[in-house]
Amino acid sequence: xxxxxxxxxxxxxxxxxxxxxxxxxxxxxxxxxxxxxxxxxxxxxxxxxxxxxxxxxxxxxxxxxxxxxxxxxxxxxxxxxxxxxxxxxxxxxxxxxxxxxxxxxxxx
Numbered sequence: 001x002x003x004x005x006x007x008x009x010x011x012x013x014x015x016x017x018x019x020x021x022x023x024x025x026x027x028x029x030x031x032x033x034x035x036x037x038x039x040x041x042x043x044x045x046x047x048x049x050x051x052x053x054x055x056x057x058x059x060x061x062x063x064x065x066x067x068x069x070x071x072x073x074x075x076x077x078x079x080x081x082x083x084x085x086x087x088x089x090x091x092x093x094x095x096x097x098x099x100x101x102x103x104x105x106x107x108x
Contacts, residue, residue: 024099033082036104037093046102054107061091062100077105 026039028047038046042062049058061068068088077084082105084090090106 037101039099039101042098042100048104048107058091061088
């Protein structure tokens with residue numbers, strides 16, 4: 001029985017890992033200010049945007065770059081230490097071709 005449970009656990013872990021790799025998701029990293037970052041193919045959301053409201057905000061940030069670029073952040077992250085030029089930078093750190101690097105700054 002123990003061997004069956006162990007085999008099942010390993011199978012589930014392997015399937016989960018293969019699905020994660022297949023999605024093109026990079027692992028979550030932590031930057032110098034303690035924010036989590038994750039690069040994903042365009043159209044996917046980061047693990048730290050898992051609740052419905054947070055996911056909607058991150059989706060809005062991706063879909064409406066011109067709107068958020070003109071909105072200043074109100075948490076003080078625009079100072080020299082962090083350097084966010086707009087509210088959009090609290091959600092999106094970089095946009096390599098076909099991908100988005102998200103930051104958890106807005107989710108925390």
